[in-house]
Amino acid sequence: MKRPWLTYGLAFIGGLVVSLIIISFFVALLVSLLDKGWGKPKIGVLEVKGVIFDSETYLPAIRELKERKDIKAVVLRIDSPGGAIGPVQEIFEELQSLRQSKPLFVSMGGVSASGGLYLALAGQRIFANPGTITGSIGVMIQLPNFEKLMDKIGISAEVIKSGDFKDTGSSFRKLSERERKYLQEKVNALHHQFVRKIAEERKIELEKVKVMADGRIFTGEEALSLGLVDELGNFYRAVEAAKKAANLEKAELLYFPEKKGFLSKFIEEKLPLGGLLSEHFSLRGFYIYQK
Numbered sequence: 001m002k003r004p005w006l007t008y009g010l011a012f013i014g015g016l017v018v019s020l021i022i023i024s025f026f027v028a029l030l031v032s033l034l035d036k037g038w039g040k041p042k043i044g045v046l047e048v049k050g051v052i053f054d055s056e057t058y059l060p061a062i063r064e065l066k067e068r069k070d071i072k073a074v075v076l077r078i079d080s081p082g083g084a085i086g087p088v089q090e091i092f093e094e095l096q097s098l099r100q101s102k103p104l105f106v107s108m109g110g111v112s113a114s115g116g117l118y119l120a121l122a123g124q125r126i127f128a129n130p131g132t133i134t135g136s137i138g139v140m141i142q143l144p145n146f147e148k149l150m151d152k153i154g155i156s157a158e159v160i161k162s163g164d165f166k167d168t169g170s171s172f173r174k175l176s177e178r179e180r181k182y183l184q185e186k187v188n189a190l191h192h193q194f195v196r197k198i199a200e201e202r203k204i205e206l207e208k209v210k211v212m213a214d215g216r217i218f219t220g221e222e223a224l225s226l227g228l229v230d231e232l233g234n235f236y237r238a239v240e241a242a243k244k245a246a247n248l249e250k251a252e253l254l255y256f257p258e259k260k261g262f263l264s265k266f267i268e269e270k271l272p273l274g275g276l277l278s279e280h281f282s283l284r285g286f287y288i289y290q291k
Helices: 004-035 059-067 085-099 115-120 147-153 177-202 206-212 220-226 235-245 262-270 274-280
Strands: 042-049 071-080 104-113 125-128 133-135 139-141 217-219 252-256 288-290
Touching: 042 059, 042 235, 059 085, 059 252, 071 115, 071 235, 085 104, 085 115, 085 177, 104 115, 104 235, 115 133, 115 177, 125 220, 125 235, 133 220, 139 177, 177 206, 217 220
Parallel strands: 042 071, 042 252, 071 104, 104 125, 104 133
Antiparallel strands: 133 217, 139 288
């Protein structure tokens, strides 16, 4: 015996459940946006922490800081000993672009050395604490050598290469004098890029920068006397300067890269096309080192 009322009833209940899920999603989305003070003037805070191995975390965040109309100024908060040169230069270039459209101030935390200092150069004004560790202007290549260990355990490596320098830096043998000279030339060239950038951005004579660019670290007080920073002060001094530059009496702080909340994670991981939705609604929250 057919029971059309049962079929219609189940369809109604199913439709109601789906409708409730959709409504709940948009209510949660609205609450999330209101909680962030959507549309109110804000100061964006870009946090760069730890060793910088890649730029993928920071580039989208900088682009969003640049494009969002409610973010009126940006504070770059650095607590980093530096990192790989390529990613640091890539982040710096994007920060320079940001500086052309919005006030950009820098707050150095406990450590802002080497690549951390390089990024700080993008700011129109740099704040450091008296005890901040900065400087360490230099470049180095670290090459582990396991040759003696391999000899002890009786293991060797055969290398077939297309050119003399193809396996330069191999962990299984020492560098030849020719290779050492070749790598030293690269280090010198990269070091000169760093020195030149400091001279350009901080308006310091190139020869003076060369004197301080031997890898030494400086305190915030020393950096101020050398012209590497503009003012001694903590994070909130930089925030106040950013507010003043943007003509704001009050402003909320919005931190980047954003940490993903429950809703964002749920959208990305549980719902079909979640990644696309989260992007649309902006809910996402051998190395050569600068030394």
